[in-house]
Amino acid sequence: MDHSFLSDDEAIPCAGLGRDLRRVGAHPDHWYPLAWSRELKAGKTLAVRFADKPIVLARPKDAARPVFALEDRCAHRQVPLSQGLVEGCAIRCGYHGWAYDQSGQCTDVPYLGKGKLPNGVRAYPVQEKEGLILVFPGDPALAATTPLPALGSVANPAYKTRRFGQIVGCHYTFMHENLMDMNHQFLHRKQMGQMRPRFLGQAQGEDWVEARYSFARTDGKQPWGEAAIFGQRRGTQAEFADKDVMTIRTEYPYQTLRIRTKDATPVMDLWIAYVPQDSEQRTNRTFGLLSIHKPKIPGILEAAWPLLILFTERIFKEDREIVEQEQAAHDMQGRDLNQEVFPVIRNLRALLMERGTPEDVPRAVSRAPSLERVVE
Amino acid sequence: MDHSFLSDDEAIPCAGLGRDLRRVGAHPDHWYPLAWSRELKAGKTLAVRFADKPIVLARPKDAARPVFALEDRCAHRQVPLSQGLVEGCAIRCGYHGWAYDQSGQCTDVPYLGKGKLPNGVRAYPVQEKEGLILVFPGDPALAATTPLPALGSVANPAYKTRRFGQIVGCHYTFMHENLMDMNHQFLHRKQMGQMRPRFLGQAQGEDWVEARYSFARTDGKQPWGEAAIFGQRRGTQAEFADKDVMTIRTEYPYQTLRIRTKDATPVMDLWIAYVPQDSEQRTNRTFGLLSIHKPKIPGILEAAWPLLILFTERIFKEDREIVEQEQAAHDMQGRDLNQEVFPVIRNLRALLMERGTPEDVPRAVSRAPSLERVVE
Amino acid sequence: MDHSFLSDDEAIPCAGLGRDLRRVGAHPDHWYPLAWSRELKAGKTLAVRFADKPIVLARPKDAARPVFALEDRCAHRQVPLSQGLVEGCAIRCGYHGWAYDQSGQCTDVPYLGKGKLPNGVRAYPVQEKEGLILVFPGDPALAATTPLPALGSVANPAYKTRRFGQIVGCHYTFMHENLMDMNHQFLHRKQMGQMRPRFLGQAQGEDWVEARYSFARTDGKQPWGEAAIFGQRRGTQAEFADKDVMTIRTEYPYQTLRIRTKDATPVMDLWIAYVPQDSEQRTNRTFGLLSIHKPKIPGILEAAWPLLILFTERIFKEDREIVEQEQAAHDMQGRDLNQEVFPVIRNLRALLMERGTPEDVPRAVSRAPSLERVVE
Incomplete structure (x- = not known):
């Protein structure tokens, strides 16, 4: 050759370029495929991930309505919304029944007055293309101007x-x-x-x-x-x-x-x-x-x-x-x-x-570096 | 509703009250059930736990004598006493044969003079009631004045x-x-x-x-x-x-x-x-x-x-x-x-x-907090 | 008795002698058996360990040539050399084909000029005796004067x-x-x-x-x-x-x-x-x-x-x-x-x-000490 x-x-x-490349995060301001379309059935949810973000995808029963994506944690007890129920264009948490629409807004707490609804959860821009469900996990203001791949x-x-x-x-x-x-x-x-x-x-x-x-x-x-x-x-x-x-x-x-x-x-x-x-x-x-x-x-x-x-x-x-x-x-x-x-x-x-991300991804568990190779 | x-x-x-409730320990100055009575046979030991405390329960062969509870670590090599032998109202460690009575005092080291016996292990107050073995894991001085539930x-x-x-x-x-x-x-x-x-x-x-x-x-x-x-x-x-x-x-x-x-x-x-x-x-x-x-x-x-x-x-x-x-x-x-x-x-x-306990329970392994929800 | x-x-x-004995490392300036001779076939490699050091043992096909031992990480991408090929008295990494001789020197990168070869890997002294393969993981200058056991x-x-x-x-x-x-x-x-x-x-x-x-x-x-x-x-x-x-x-x-x-x-x-x-x-x-x-x-x-x-x-x-x-x-x-x-x-x-080693072995994962026994 x-x-x-x-x-x-x-x-x-x-060895490297100053920063450790393996701690550089994938930049969230892009469209990422988080699931295949066939994985998400009508009227169902699907739990997916982007890095530290658990995300629930939901497909309304009505095929005319688009897939939506929310943070996969109920604002109340932080349990996965993906174990809840799809109701129209909303998800109802399976634990105490709090409901969120496709914008993430809390629309119902069965035991609470409508005027007193708590904060909701984060919503993510979604597009479906060629059998892929693509989500924009970063700054939602940039989604509209960022082209799909x-x-x-x-x-x-x-x-x-x-x-x-x-x-x-x-x-x-x-x-x-x-x-x-x-x-x-x-x-x-x-x-x-x-x-x-x-x-x-x-x-x-x-x-x-x-x-x-x-x-x-x-x-x-x-x-x-x-x-x-x-x-x-x-x-x-x-x-x-x-x-x-x-x-x-x-x-x-x-x-x-x-x-x-x-x-x-x-x-x-x-x-x-x-x-x-x-x-x-x-x-x-x-x-x-x-x-x-x-x-x-x-x-x-x-x-x-x-x-x-x-x-x-x-x-x-x-x-x-x-x-x-x-x-x-x-x-x-x-x-x-x-x-x-x-x-x-x-x-x-x-x-x-x-x-990639300008900040290093945090380490969940500290690992001891072996110093052997450094001193050689 | x-x-x-x-x-x-x-x-x-x-979100909370200042401290993280999930790091507040169960207060030890109460009677806690640590086992069902039927789990502990006559002449046998049973390894149980209260939080960070491994505890051995022992039931003497003589049914007239009550169940007793010791720290489940031999004072010598720190191995579980629950793998030892019940001898009367004492437990003998299965490793080098050190023995402890129901007060936790070391009563015998087979290869050591009686006058030179080392420190023993901690004992816990125990009561048996309605098929439960209840132990007082906290300050033993408070056990007598703390009612059983x-x-x-x-x-x-x-x-x-x-x-x-x-x-x-x-x-x-x-x-x-x-x-x-x-x-x-x-x-x-x-x-x-x-x-x-x-x-x-x-x-x-x-x-x-x-x-x-x-x-x-x-x-x-x-x-x-x-x-x-x-x-x-x-x-x-x-x-x-x-x-x-x-x-x-x-x-x-x-x-x-x-x-x-x-x-x-x-x-x-x-x-x-x-x-x-x-x-x-x-x-x-x-x-x-x-x-x-x-x-x-x-x-x-x-x-x-x-x-x-x-x-x-x-x-x-x-x-x-x-x-x-x-x-x-x-x-x-x-x-x-x-x-x-x-x-x-x-x-x-x-x-x-x-x-609960005034001090937080220590973390064994550090876990990286996700900062996402905080900044919202 | x-x-x-x-x-x-x-x-x-x-309890101890100041330092924690369980954090004192085995001193590397000795001959340690790392494998049985029968585990290492002619023309093959074997992955072994000494403490933090992954080591690859290799036995040339030619029985007249001795077993050799290298650091078990390719200098290029750090993957195990033990998954590579033995070629004469050298190992070729199975990923991109970099080769190292028994002294650890990099002798070939298939897509690179011979004058530009990168640094190699560490080699370890080896001796075979009575069915044991003994390696000297410490300072190689001391191997010759350190007797086999x-x-x-x-x-x-x-x-x-x-x-x-x-x-x-x-x-x-x-x-x-x-x-x-x-x-x-x-x-x-x-x-x-x-x-x-x-x-x-x-x-x-x-x-x-x-x-x-x-x-x-x-x-x-x-x-x-x-x-x-x-x-x-x-x-x-x-x-x-x-x-x-x-x-x-x-x-x-x-x-x-x-x-x-x-x-x-x-x-x-x-x-x-x-x-x-x-x-x-x-x-x-x-x-x-x-x-x-x-x-x-x-x-x-x-x-x-x-x-x-x-x-x-x-x-x-x-x-x-x-x-x-x-x-x-x-x-x-x-x-x-x-x-x-x-x-x-x-x-x-x-x-x-x-x-043992004068320095403590590092902890990979922090573990919370239980303070219970200390305060007694």
């Missing part, structure tokens, strides 16, 4: 999309770094055979960083799952090498991965978001849209779909295990000791640091 | 009593508030049908607060378990409404619930105590005596007893789940953000605060 | 050796104290029958303390497992009494137990080491070599071996449970409240304090 991108001083390892090619009928996701036990920044550094192809050597990534270059803007790669197969055969994505089987190394370009971009706070052939024919579009699930942001829920460009011959992609699912699940499993070990190392070491030498990842880290 | 009890300024929500109607042959209890994962104060606020009937709507509580008034004294209610069934049929308690089935709403009066009283540190018909005929007496089980007092063990007045026709109550057990277990399960969620919210929020608007519950909270 | 060893002032209980009689063909061990949930110092205080024979009364230890005396040197005992059976029969160790069955108390001498020695950081008959005929040699497994050193892994002197009649020991295994496993189980309760008490009490009256154990504690 060409490594002329590294100037001498860039090669000096650096473009969701890859999910709306394009030339693509077939797999919706996937899971809870991953790590800070969301590990997810961005994992995907953008394609040298981690080595991790997937059993699934993909030996592939040598070739870094083609990087680019960046105010709120994004991207890396471009091509790949050469150095050993092993192309797996069937990969063939399903590319729409054809390429048997030999020579045919494969440098034919396709993969572009991975973090456009804060989302991430995309696109594959195009050398002549710019679309192959695959991935859109993905990582949503912190706990106060310390040490877990995230992944929402991914994997859109495969349909080949000219109809039916091939549908036939290969189960293989594609199996293949991607295996890849995701390896990625989940390794990023959870990165988090475990951070927990044990008490801070970020990564020695990142790859310039595009250093740029990505700087972007995540800059775009 | 009549809510004329609320004056305007009372309706202003208040009246245990409802358990000793009255006109009643049949169910003994029940369980470990509940919350601070004992949530238990008191749960029971006394009968507006939480809404929680039990599936078990009891829709009942509208009517607050009849409150009263209080130096160490007690009580609330009186009547109930009107607004929908659904009377469940069989409830009929078992009342000794008759009341089919229609009109018959039921306002016939019975329920009085719930916290007489520190115990709680009682009595039901009487309008003509003062006794229906049910519940006596209940909540005993902290850990240093942080975030769990409690409940000891309850549910005494049902026997109906005139013999055999009816016995026949209905299994229904009554099933019914009460379902109610307790719902209560346990909701108070554990109150505790979970407190753990996450780091303090008490309840917005209590019901005056009798505010009075109850003031009583629990005033009668 | 003779207790003339206790002068009056020695009998005064003392004599491993009891494992190399002596006159003995048959059982290798055993397990993870025990307590600080290593509890293990030393447990074994050396033979008054804890009382703990094993069900396995061994009632035995009365007789303390014969103690001795000590610069880095060791030892205690000598004989035993008299006061009740019960000799168990079969014990007979297997002694090579003959001694039916009656009179025969047994005072025939054998048991010597238990802590020679820092190891411990040995030897049994000889009165005429100095060898019976049994035990060598044992306790290796901290976590940053707080609240767990240890035990590596034990139990060598039984072969009786004159061949075959007897082999026949009795399963009984010996069963017998020793039962003893170890009782010991493990009690020392874990000592640790649990320390966790709850927040410090060492042992009231040790036995002079040899007090001397042992002083040795462990003096020879």
Whole structure:
């Protein structure tokens, strides 16, 4: 691989950028997917999370009325409203029966006069798009002027999309770094055979960083799952090498991965978001849209779909295990000791640091740092 | 429901009273049930708890000798004496064989001269009453002048009593508030049908607060378990409404619930105590005596007893789940953000605060407070 | 038992020696067994621990090349090298493929120029002896001048050796104290029958303390497992009494137990080491070599071996449970409240304090001390 991108001083390892990146919170002033539409039935509630914020989503029985989102704690006894009842465009707490409308205002306490109603709960802006329920957890005044994310090619009928996701036990920044550094192809050597990534270059803007790669197969055969994505089987190394370009971009706070052939024919579009699930942001829920460009011959992609699912699940499993070990190392070491030498990842880290919350996420439980590595 | 009890300024929500009620310890200068008599066999020990105090109960083989209670840690290596042997009116530690009499004095170290015996362990005053083993965990000098609690109607042959209890994962104060606020009937709507509580008034004294209610069934049929308690089935709403009066009283540190018909005929007496089980007092063990007045026709109550057990277990399960969620919210929020608007519950909270320990219970593990609700 | 060893002032209980012994770390400037040789296959890695240090052991495929040991964290992303690949005398990380030789130097980053290689990882001196892989976790400059431990009689063909061990949930110092205080024979009364230890005396040197005992059976029969160790069955108390001498020695950081008959005929040699497994050193892994002197009649020991295994496993189980309760008490009490009256154990504690790390082991999670025992 060409490594002329590294100037001498860039090669000096650096552990971090002053602040610990793993304590930088995901900035709340964006639209985050908090659930799949199919998870929230008519007339029901769903408990979801954004970082330290428990949120209840509610879908009125009347399909004409939109989903709404409230803080998932009754203002009275702080128990989850998600265990209450949906009544029209309101939720009634299941404990003492306090009710809140979609703006969070308390509209009824069964044993209290209407003129004396207590304070309500916080409401969150919500939008539903392409099977995702997106919530704006930050300053509600900014929601109207903040655009919803473009969701890859999910709306394009030339693509077939797999919706996937899971809870991953790590800070969301590990997810961005994992995907953008394609040298981690080595991790997937059993699934993909030996592939040598070739870094083609990087680019960046105010709120994004991207890396471009091509790949050469150095050993092993192309797996069937990969063939399903590319729409054809390429048997030999020579045919494969440098034919396709993969572009991975973090456009804060989302991430995309696109594959195009050398002549710019679309192959695959991935859109993905990582949503912190706990106060310390040490877990995230992944929402991914994997859109495969349909080949000219109809039916091939549908036939290969189960293989594609199996293949991607295996890849995701390896990625989940390794990023959870990165988090475990951070927990044990008490801070970020990564020695990142790859310039595009250093740029990505700087972007995540800059775009995240200005204040560190608080630690729920103090962990003793091991001082061993510092003094070396 | 009549809510004329609320004056305007009372309706202003208040989160607390300065101190965090969930860090106020149960005051140790009272008699607390730490076990059922049947749990402690002759010649055996039993490990129990009061807050941060592990306590071993021991019953001598000789039935004429009373149960005694010691600190459940050998003075030598701090291991539980409850794993040792009962020898007469003494316990011998199972590790190196140190022995302690019922006053806690060390009476034998097998490899040490009698003149050189080390310090012993703390002993606790104990009394056994109506199938409960009651211990005085506080200042032993006060035990003799502190009366044992009246245990409802358990000793009255006109009643049949169910003994029940369980470990509940919350601070004992949530238990008191749960029971006394009968507006939480809404929680039990599936078990009891829709009942509208009517607050009849409150009263209080130096160490007690009580609330009186009547109930009107607004929908659904009377469940069989409830009929078992009342000794008759009341089919229609009109018959039921306002016939019975329920009085719930916290007489520190115990709680009682009595039901009487309008003509003062006794229906049910519940006596209940909540005993902290850990240093942080975030769990409690409940000891309850549910005494049902026997109906005139013999055999009816016995026949209905299994229904009554099933019914009460379902109610307790719902209560346990909701108070554990109150505790979970407190753990996450780091303090008490309840917005209590019901005056009798505010009075109850003031009583629990005033009668509890003057010092806060220490936190074993620091938990980061979420600041979100404070700044709103 | 003779207790003339206790002068009056020695009998005064003392809780500790200023520092909390349970926060003194095992001194790293010694050879510690971190694995059994059989656990590490050719061409494979093995993840082990010494206190806060995760260590990867690697055995090259070429049997002529020795086992090597590195810090078990890739310098790049801090993930375990033990999940990587052994390539010759190097380990390649399974994530992005960075490689390290047996000195810990980074020798390859697949996507980086050779002149720009980043810092590597720490390497540890290793030696393999009698089926144990011993590592020197401290200052590597001291490894060459620090002798390997004599491993009891494992190399002596006159003995048959059982290798055993397990993870025990307590600080290593509890293990030393447990074994050396033979008054804890009382703990094993069900396995061994009632035995009365007789303390014969103690001795000590610069880095060791030892205690000598004989035993008299006061009740019960000799168990079969014990007979297997002694090579003959001694039916009656009179025969047994005072025939054998048991010597238990802590020679820092190891411990040995030897049994000889009165005429100095060898019976049994035990060598044992306790290796901290976590940053707080609240767990240890035990590596034990139990060598039984072969009786004159061949075959007897082999026949009795399963009984010996069963017998020793039962003893170890009782010991493990009690020392874990000592640790649990320390966790709850927040410090060492042992009231040790036995002079040899007090001397042992002083040795462990003096020879351990000068700095306290850091606490990962703060635990609230219970103040109850202090104020008494």
